Amino acid sequence: MKETIKMMLRTVLGFRTSIKWNKASMAACISVFVIMGAVTGCASTKGNDKATIAPVETKDTKVKDNTSKDTKVPVNGELKVHFIDVGQADSILVQQGSSAMLVDAGNNADNQTVKNYLDKQGISELKYFVGTHKDEDHIGSADYIINSFKVGKVYFPKQTATTKTFEDFVRAVKGKGLKLTVPSVEESFKLGDATVTVLAPNGSSYEDANDYSIVLKVVYGNTSFLLTGDAESISESEMVNKGLDLGSTVLKVGHHGSRSSTSQNFLNKVNPKYAVISVGTGNSYGHPTQDVMNRLKAKNIPVYRTDENGTVVATSDGNQVKFSTNPGSYKGIASNSSGNAKNSTSTKTQVVPAPVTPKTNVTTKPKTNVTTTPKSTAKPSTGNKSKVVYYTPKGKSYHYDKNCKTLSRSKTILQFTLGEAINSTHSDPCDVCTY
Numbered sequence: 001m002k003e004t005i006k007m008m009l010r011t012v013l014g015f016r017t018s019i020k021w022n023k024a025s026m027a028a029c030i031s032v033f034v035i036m037g038a039v040t041g042c043a044s045t046k047g048n049d050k051a052t053i054a055p056v057e058t059k060d061t062k063v064k065d066n067t068s069k070d071t072k073v074p075v076n077g078e079l080k081v082h083f084i085d086v087g088q089a090d091s092i093l094v095q096q097g098s099s100a101m102l103v104d105a106g107n108n109a110d111n112q113t114v115k116n117y118l119d120k121q122g123i124s125e126l127k128y129f130v131g132t133h134k135d136e137d138h139i140g141s142a143d144y145i146i147n148s149f150k151v152g153k154v155y156f157p158k159q160t161a162t163t164k165t166f167e168d169f170v171r172a173v174k175g176k177g178l179k180l181t182v183p184s185v186e187e188s189f190k191l192g193d194a195t196v197t198v199l200a201p202n203g204s205s206y207e208d209a210n211d212y213s214i215v216l217k218v219v220y221g222n223t224s225f226l227l228t229g230d231a232e233s234i235s236e237s238e239m240v241n242k243g244l245d246l247g248s249t250v251l252k253v254g255h256h257g258s259r260s261s262t263s264q265n266f267l268n269k270v271n272p273k274y275a276v277i278s279v280g281t282g283n284s285y286g287h288p289t290q291d292v293m294n295r296l297k298a299k300n301i302p303v304y305r306t307d308e309n310g311t312v313v314a315t316s317d318g319n320q321v322k323f324s325t326n327p328g329s330y331k332g333i334a335s336n337s338s339g340n341a342k343n344s345t346s347t348k349t350q351v352v353p354a355p356v357t358p359k360t361n362v363t364t365k366p367k368t369n370v371t372t373t374p375k376s377t378a379k380p381s382t383g384n385k386s387k388v389v390y391y392t393p394k395g396k397s398y399h400y401d402k403n404c405k406t407l408s409r410s411k412t413i414l415q416f417t418l419g420e421a422i423n424s425t426h427s428d429p430c431d432v433c434t435y
């Protein structure tokens with residue numbers, strides 16, 4: 001059965017540019033996900049799950065990325081980029097003229113926050129919704145937003161998941177008569193007078209879900225914004241090696257300031273004047289890391305952060321970018337400290353037990369506290385009990401990454417939700433892949 005599904009998927013993928021999703025195929029596809037989730041096998045087979053849902057259409061009109069400083073189109077309005085405070089999550093509203101694009105939509109619990117924010121800006125239509133990747137903190141409220149607004153086009157990487165969050169998202173897209181469009185690198189589209197160019201993902205198979213993140217460069221006059229989703233150092237080095245024009249006025253720091261992103265080489269290439277981090281206060285992931293904050297500080301880059309500044313609005317007139325608040329601090333979480341990250345999990349009723357702990361401390365995570373937290377109180381949410389995690393029948397750990405190297409010797413890899421993991425005999429977060 002696994003083989004059959006794989007073959008079907010290969011077939012679909014092989015012809016993906018010509019296939020249109022109709023109701024039946026989408027429904028069939030959703031069923032396949034559900035089945036895959038149930039049998040666990042397909043979804044955890046490397047290289048296979050990456051591609052499935054898909055989205056089918058790959059092309060927009062190509063516009064050459066003319067972002068080099070002297071070939072800019074003159075502009076006479078404003079570009080506004082709103083980094084909406086959605087706690088430990090991302091949701092970025094980009095507005096130019098009467099056009100709007102939303103990049104990510106926060107956690108499931110953020111649906112009212114994001115909708116109210118868009119309402120307040122007088123938005124009735126999103127020309128584009130971009131889900132950078134499958135994680136709940138990026139597409140959690142995407143279904144709600146897509147159902148609440150007129151949406152022109154939805155971009156999503158060639159990635160799939162068996163989570164309810166993902167299925168809800170796909171259902172909402174389909175319900176609106178839309179489809180998921182996989183953008184190609186260097187493809188550009190217009191948002192008013194701004195030009196949005198896709199810079200990643202450059203590969204088609206990654207071990208880490210975050211590296212599938214769609215990375216966008218929004219250019220407006222002489223200013224630009226690099227929106228990186230949760231892209232990590234692998235994707236970053238692909239962008240660098242490809243020689244893409246990464247230089248940007250503002251960098252949305254990758255993966256909430258995790259140490260696995262914002263590698264020095266990448267940061268040097270982007271060479272931003274300003275940085276923004278979307279991160280939740282007291283989150284249990286240990287974000288942002290002091291490593292990353294130090295890299296930004298060393299380059300004297302002012303950092304605006306949603307945990308300290310709330311929603312951050314950057315306004316460009318085409319030459320200069322101004323911010324709605326003063327910059328935040330360079331205070332991060334030391335990666336070798338068992339302090340902040342862990343304590344925050346045990347004192348605040350947060351859901352995800354993914355403390356950044358040194359190896360020796362792994363077994364001391366605050367298990368009981370987590371299990372008693374009702375999901376509905378997880379706002380501002382820092383995680384998701386329905387997140388799919390992986391385990392082996394005899395292993396004590398659960399893993400965020402089904403390709404985690406510590407799982408590689410196991411023949412049987414099973415999956416269940418984080419909520420189930422916490423209550424099971426597989427309740428230790430893997431210290432390799434769960435930070």
Ligand SMILES: [Zn+2]
Pocket residue numbers: 089090135137138229230255256
């Ligand atoms: Zn994220």
Ligand SMILES: [Zn+2]
Pocket residue numbers: 133135209210230
């Ligand atoms: Zn992610």
